[in-house]
Amino acid sequence: MRRRFALIGAARMIFAGCALGAAMPVAADSSVPPAEWANRQLPDRRAEAKAKSLMEEIRCLVCQGQSVADSDSDLAGDMRNLIRTRISAGDSPEKVRAWLVERYGTWISYRPPSAPIGWPLWILPFALLIIGALMLRKRVRWGRRS
Amino acid sequence: MTRSLRFAPLAVLLLLVCALLWRVTHPQNPVVRSRIVGQPVPVFALPAAAPSKPGLASADLADGKPHLLNLFASWCVPCVAEAPVLAQLARRGAVIHGIAIRDRPEDVAHFLARHGDPYRHIGSDHDSRVQLALGSSGVPETFVLDGRGRIRFQHIGPIAAGDVPVILAHLKAAQ
Numbered sequence: 001m002r003r004r005f006a007l008i009g010a011a012r013m014i015f016a017g018c019a020l021g022a023a024m025p026v027a028a029d030s031s032v033p034p035a036e037w038a039n040r041q042l043p044d045r046r047a048e049a050k051a052k053s054l055m056e057e058i059r060c061l062v063c064q065g066q067s068v069a070d071s072d073s074d075l076a077g078d079m080r081n082l083i084r085t086r087i088s089a090g091d092s093p094e095k096v097r098a099w100l101v102e103r104y105g106t107w108i109s110y111r112p113p114s115a116p117i118g119w120p121l122w123i124l125p126f127a128l129l130i131i132g133a134l135m136l137r138k139r140v141r142w143g144r145r146s
Numbered sequence: 147m148t149r150s151l152r153f154a155p156l157a158v159l160l161l162l163v164c165a166l167l168w169r170v171t172h173p174q175n176p177v178v179r180s181r182i183v184g185q186p187v188p189v190f191a192l193p194a195a196a197p198s199k200p201g202l203a204s205a206d207l208a209d210g211k212p213h214l215l216n217l218f219a220s221w222c223v224p225c226v227a228e229a230p231v232l233a234q235l236a237r238r239g240a241v242i243h244g245i246a247i248r249d250r251p252e253d254v255a256h257f258l259a260r261h262g263d264p265y266r267h268i269g270s271d272h273d274s275r276v277q278l279a280l281g282s283s284g285v286p287e288t289f290v291l292d293g294r295g296r297i298r299f300q301h302i303g304p305i306a307a308g309d310v311p312v313i314l315a316h317l318k319a320a321q
Contacts, residue, residue, distance in 0.1 A: 030221050030248035035273040061178055061283040074248060075284070103281035105181050113151035135151075 030074050037084035038077030043099065051084045052095040057110040058083070067110065109146060180281025180289075182302050187215070187295045188279040192269025195246035196254040199203070202243050202269030208295030212320040214242045214313070215289040217277060220257035221247050222285040228304035229261035235310060236264035240317055244268040247277055247285050288313070292320035 042048040052069065058079065060071035068079045086096045100108050112118065182188075187204050194201040207213050216232060217227040236242055244265040246254045254268065271277055280289065283302075290299040290313065299316040301309065 028298075030219065031253065032248045032250060032272055047287065056201055064176060075274055075277075078248075081273055082275065082278060104178060104283070107178075141153070 019114075034074070034077045035081035037081040037088075039080075040084075042084050042088050047088050048084075050093050051087045054087070054096060055080055055083055058097070059108050061104070061108070071119060177302055178283040179302065180283075180297070182281045183289075183297050183300050185297060187289075187291055187297055188276070190269075190276045190279065192245065192271055192276060194251075195244070195249060195268040195270035196251055196258060198235060198258075199263075199265060199268045200257065202245060202267040204295060206267055207291050208244060208293070210293040211293045212293055212298075212317050214240050214317065215291055216242055217247055217280075217282055217285050217287045217289075218244055218246045219247045219285050220253040221249070222247075224304040225257075225286045226261055228286050229264075231305045231307055231310060232264040233262045234307075235305070235313060238310075238314065240314070241266060245271050245276060247271050247274060290316040290320055 042051060055069035056067050058068045060066045060068050060073060060076050060079070062073045063071050065078075066081070068076045083096055086099075087093065097109055097111075103106045106112055106115075178269075185205050189204045191203040191205075192201050209214060212234065216228075218228070232242060242264045244267070246268055249270065249272070251270070254270075269276070280297075282300075286304050288301040288305055289297050290301075292298050298320045299313075301313060305313060
């Protein structure tokens with residue numbers, strides 16, 4: 001009885017393994033290994049800190065929604081390589097960001113520029129608060145007992 | 147405050163719901179276009195990607211004739227579908243240069259042998275540097291360049307048979 005359960009357990013494991021293997025996406029990915037600085041930290045700690053904070057604010061091109069620091073894709077690795085190489089060569093993070101924005105638009109940076117089109121977003125909460133206070137002016141007795 | 151103003155918050159809520167419903171039915175376009183269309187191609191010099199072909203430099207793209215610059219890779223599945231269309235464009239007179247993204251020479255050679263070779267030069271971009279410098283976000287993509295090396299048009303995704311007239315028209319306009 002026990003041996004039959006063990007066999008069923010083993011069969012289940014093998015089946016699960018095959019199912020997992022079959023579920024993996026067909027490798028439509030490069031066979032070239034990751035770029036030199038894709039997954040290695042820069043030896044200079046301050047440069048690495050600057051590079052890291054920039055990588056967390058640059059959007060991955062292929063898995064949109066993830067930053068380049070989080071994404072596993074090859075292109076994200078190449079973007080990390082680019083960022084690290086440029087920063088260790090002396091470029092400021094803002095210069096690297098500007099270079100990317102020049103090619104892909106402001107969309108690629110999680111830190112959007114403060115363009116006039118964004119001002120309503122900032123003003124709106126205060127405006128709503130003021131409108132709300134005005135509407136409640138007559139309804140609420142501020143501190144006075146009638 | 148007039149009585150009808152009490153419906154203002156409800157109106158705002160309805161507007162918000164309509165806006166959200168609209169966005170759900172009209173999702174944002176995930177295609178990322180290059181912002182340097184209209185500008186000169188960035189300066190680069192790439193080594194040969196395949197044993198049989200010379201590498202590609204930006205100077206090759208500014209020799210007075212319009213070119214097609216095709217970004218492809220041996221591991222890129224849609225590039226296989228695009229290969230016969232590129233051959234067709236080459237037969238109709240287009241000068242096509244290629245950049246192989248993140249590829250090994252033997253894989254590129256195998257791809258060319260298997261699916262045809264419309265390229266004059268092929269550069270090897272093993273770390274996507276030139277791809278990023280072009281503002282490209284994936285493979286396959288094709289750029290139309292004029293004789294001075296200025297990018298005139300970007301086609302994202304594989305070129306389908308129906309796109310050939312458009313590409314040829316852009317090439318002609320770039321003369």
